[in-house]
Amino acid sequence: MAFTFAAFCYMLSLVLCAALIFFAIWHIIAFDELRTDFKSPIDQSNPVHALVLPEYSIHSLFCIMFLCAQEWLTLGLNVPLLFYHFWRYFHCPADSSELAYDPPAVMNADTLSYCQKEAWCKLAFYLLSFFYYLYCMIYTLVSS
């Protein structure tokens, strides 16, 4: 029973993962409101945009921490999403200030459903990883 760096990483990511789950739920709610006409896409874009960059950076932080802690399996699980985030970040419309959700385009039914699906998938991913981190944390704490 020892408190290793890996254990610390898992504990921190556990806390931050909760935040990510919250972000994902926030997105889902926001897109749902858009779809059901409660909000204008212009209003929509602002709070969502505020959350996009934190989310991406938190997730990148995970990856760096796991890299340092040499948790290769966990890192491997997170890398696909990391690349996806990079891809999103560099394929966003002209100025990077408007991340991913372009107000004129977001109401396009295809885009909207894509965004919604993305948010749901992320929620699922973060939930699963939350329990995975919990398990790993206990495992590292117990095994070492």
Add this chain to the structure above:
Amino acid sequence: MSETFKKQVNKSAEVPRPVRSPMQFPAGYGLHPPNYSVPSGHYSQVPNKAVSPHLDNQYRASYHSTYYSAPAQNVMTPPVGTNMLNTQESQQLYNKTSPQTAESTEGLIRGAVSSASYLHTSAQQSYSAFGNHYSTSVSSSVASQGFPLNSDHYTMPVVSSAMYPVSYPSAASDSVYGQAYISQSLPGVGQFKQTSAFSSQSTAVPHSLQQHVPVGYNSTLPAISSAQSVQDSLSRNLSGLLAKTNNQINTGGIDSLQPAQSVSQKAQYTKPGVGTSVSSAAVSSGRTPTPGLSPEPRSTPSVTQSPESALQKAIDSSSTTSSASPVLNNYDALEGGGYPETRSVTSSPVPAPSVPQTSKTSKPFGYGYPALQPGYQNATSPDPVQPSNSGHHPGLQHYPQQYTGVNQLSSSLGGLSLQHSQQPEGLRPVNLTQDRNILPVSSVPAPVPNLNSDLRKLNCSPDSFRCTLTNIPQTQALLNKAKLPLGLLLHPFRDLTQLPVITSSTIVRCRSCRTYINPFVSFIDQRRWKCNLCYRVNDVPEEFMYNPLTRSYGEPHKRPEVQNSTVEFIASSDYMLRPPQPAVYLFVLDVSHNAVEAGYLTIVCQSLLENLDKLPGDSRTRIGFITFDSTVQFYNLQEGLSQPQMLIVSDIDDIFLPTPDSLLVNLHESKELIKDLLSALPNMFTNTRETYSALGPALQAAFKLMSPTGGRISVFQTQLPSLGAGLLHSREDPNQRSSTKVVQHLGPATDFYKKLALDCSGQQTAVDLFLLSSQYSDLASLACMSKYSAGCIYYYPSFHHSHNPAQAEKFQKDLKRYLTRKIGFEAVMRIRCTKGLSIHTFHGNFFVRSTDLLSLANVNPDAGFAVQMSIEESLTDTSLVCFQTALLYTSSKGERRIRVHTLCLPVVNSLADVYAGADVQAVVCLLANMAVDRSVSSSLADARDALVNAVVDSLAAYMSTASNLQQSMLVAPNSLRLFPLYVLALLKQKAFRTGTSTRLDDRVYAMCQMKSQPLVHLMKMIHPNLYRIDKLIDESAIHVNDKVVPQPPLQKLSAEKLTREGAFLMDCGSVFYIWIGKNCDNNFIKDVLGYPNYASVPLKMTQLPEADALSSERTRSFISWLKDSRPLSPVLQVIKDENPAKTDFFQHLIEDRTEAAFSYYEFLLHIQQQICK
């Protein structure tokens, strides 16, 4: 009741446009005989594919489903049918009586109402019968003659008149007849539970008739009379049967069965007999009055024209008369668009003065219902045999008459059975590689949906509302199989000459989906109606029961909302978020050195001065000016000043308004100051040395100025913005202009303009951009300011007031139109569609607020929109789908108004029907919109591939449905025969072409136009019309306002058509090119152009002199007729071979090979290769 109905004559009244009738189509085919009569060679193979029993069967199967589902609908909803008929009925009556006496004839109308419902069903009957006849006649002729290419009913007579009757008496055709009837009518029995008597009778009729019909065709009078007598007895027998069913049907709609009716009922029932007996009886009865008139085939248009002008007069007079005038009833035709049938309908409601003329002229068109009416009116006479006689006789003459005038025939068929003629017509296989003359004689008509004639009459004009597939596939799977895009093309704020405007305290809408009540809803009973989009049953409000048109109570289905598919409501305060805004115009003018050099200021100020009083608006109208170079100048125009005050703000990083209150001033109060400013402005900056342009800060200032009210900002820019926020850098590499590889920089370089546009849109402000630059100015970025704020974009490459007079003239004309056209402020547009369909992408200039809501800060009559749709749920439980656009806007007079368009289309379940109903122009326009998106989001090469694939996939899918077509041939259904040509034209269009040197701005502008132009304009842009004008003749000319307008046939866009001896006119929408051949007749040059010979014609000639010579008169009347048909008056350019502008002309000859692109034939071969892969 405080309701008033009035007619509004739009301010910018559109000149009645002689829209070509779809009926001319067959006539176009009349040109084909040379092709068809080419001996065996390509025919020998043809039967293989076209006789295809498979196809035929498909047809028939689909037919009965459509027919029988349609009546089923009607049975459920008798009042709809009734009320439609009623209009007819009452209109007819008004014809005879003056509008004032309309009330007194009401009793008569009542009677008519009840009988009308029978008439309606009977008409249904006759359609289906006719349909049978149709398809069988096709197959029979095929069987006996092996002449499948002409399997189209209409071309046959033209091509070989002798052949037709021959094929009929043959035993083969007889048997086919019987089969067809049985196979068609039997399933009907099962379907009609409510009307079992009726439908069983429908099976019975064909059986007995089957023996008589052929007799009628090949024998003479004795046979006729025998057939007739059988008919009569038959119909009399049937009447009893029918009475029962009809009473059943009747229960909902008309509960007042008056005793007097029984007579008319009986009389009515002779009709179904007639209708079914000789399959075309309904048609022929429509034609009964015509034999005397029977015009020449080609002169038909002239007949169509005259009712219109008469109508126009009538409208003018009636619009001033009482609000309840019956004329105002039928918008569809009044509006002056539409097809001749609609026109002839409306010609009947025209009151007193023009009645004799119009009724006379309307008759030849054998319009389903009006034509039946004489029969009906006879029917009230004691002798019921009479009408059946009149109906029957011509039925037998049907075929002989056919040969007298194809046009006449087709138009008379058009009323009743166009859906039948249309489908086979649309499906007729066309061998693209062998058929070279696929262009119609005159412009391509919009396909008419396969609906019954009531609905078709009520349907929205194709000019404002078009669907790519006029037969909606039942499921997404079927749509995917067809490989055609499903979408709508909208032109919602089009200038209309006549439009029913409804002032009502309650606007009746569905309570769950908020659909406006429209002609396609069904009335369950007097007090309830069923929404046609979500199927909810709603109550009819008390107020709606009163019909101010007839001043009667209890006829909700006769209200104008239910009689017109395009209406405008005056909205109450429920539809306002704030008090209606005044019209506010702000002009933002570039005054840098570059701008002064180009000299546009003079033109702008001049136009403004001329049109200051014509700017749409009321007493609250406000106007303001901002100019900018490296600083921003404001103009204080406050009333009371002795002269305009210029306020210069040089702090462009943090722009502010010097005197916020006095920059936007009331137009009327400060008119003198404004005029002073406008006359002074052009000379104020003549000596400027300022080359920088601070467009961004000027726009920010404009936004600040406009945000309290909203309105319109017009930006005039002549160069790349080079200072302050939103500055841009040149991104174009001139060496890459003709690159065949990657075209970059189609998207914006910065988000500044988009954000600004979104802010503006939020404050109900639209930004219109006039770009008059000679160099690259990054339109891709600048255009964003208009794209997302619902503005419009004009681009004048290499504009110079004196060096480039053609552009200057165009600019002037565009500006005049721009300043004076109608405008709607703070608008939103919602598009609703039947449950199961959903919208997934919008195209146009707007901001999408919600999945079906577009926010339009301004809406202008030249804006078009496109919508892509998908089918989310299968549409199996419905036979019709509807689309409704509602445009809520504030008029320039400060009224809140809602313009509602409703389109109704049938649902089909077979692939063949989907192809038959394809609207190739709409498909191409939608594809163009999609391709623009694709080239911005992905790459131009992708977009081009996608366009080619669209053709390849759809044609391959079509060829695989008709399995026995030979793979070695490229065959398209007739409805899509122009598809490859149009797509090739798109590929050679500035927006998508590669290899040819194209400036980036030109390309981007072409893309912007594709997104925002309405279909009619876009089609001219994609595929211009070419006419030969040196030998205009009066034959087939039409008459407009006492002027003879010759109608030269459309020529292929190929240099092979250009002869040195001729002169040609190319109509590209915004430009007319007149190309003069080197050896052109000197008389023509002298008379029309006013120069003695070819050599002396100047290079820059933009006007035709007014000469007295006949050829000059004809040419000018033809050109002015073309000009009248569009809002922007185009610029005329005379082109000679020495002229540098000739490249512009020759690049439009899209069927020819260019160094970088296929010729049409090569393109076809390419497609064929792709298909065979």
